[in-house]
Amino acid sequence: DQQVKQNSPSLSVQEGRISILNCDYTNSMFDYFLWYKKYPAEGPTFLISISSIKDKNEDGRFTVFLNKSAKHLSLHIVPSQPGDSAVYFCAASDLTDKLIFGTGTRLQVFP
């Protein structure tokens, strides 16, 4: 039972354009959501998070949107850069430190 789903295994975007990565969840007890970026042979790197009491959080080029009624969150990267090419994981947690991850979306930003 996949509680956190990233239905797009890959995404290709031109440099300078917007990248939109999507994530859906099923557990209404989740109250904290995070996005991680992962390069090959490295551990995931924390990017941005959002609490369930908010619907938007912004950090530089990265913005996360949360739609609780739809149980959906998205990560927007504007403008996209070649260095953003990586696998992006969305993760969710309830009141514990147990993170439930999606299966990841591979983003490729081409010139």
Added chain:
Amino acid sequence: KAGVTQTPRYLIKTRGQQVTLSCSPISGHRSVSWYQQTPGQGLQFLFEYFSETQRNKGNFPGRFSGRQFSNSRSEMNVSTLELGDSALYLCASSPGTGYEQYFGPGTRLTVT
């Protein structure tokens, strides 16, 4: 601050053997979590320790165990290794509940 460190980085073991992986969290972080990453399965939660106590456990068999020491360093042990245990094992630390977790580079375990 130094990041999360994991040793060894790579390991090759034979079916039936056991293995111990080590994780040193970021200084001051008391929570350490372990995850298994396999192709197609993403990252799956193994367990989490806080102040030497296991607080959360994922859906893995009892062959997977862990512990945390008083200095917050953690070890994970897998006994009677199976081919399917081949994976990247990631350790993450955080100051506590409600904070983002910071990951180490992982230990790549190959079981032959």
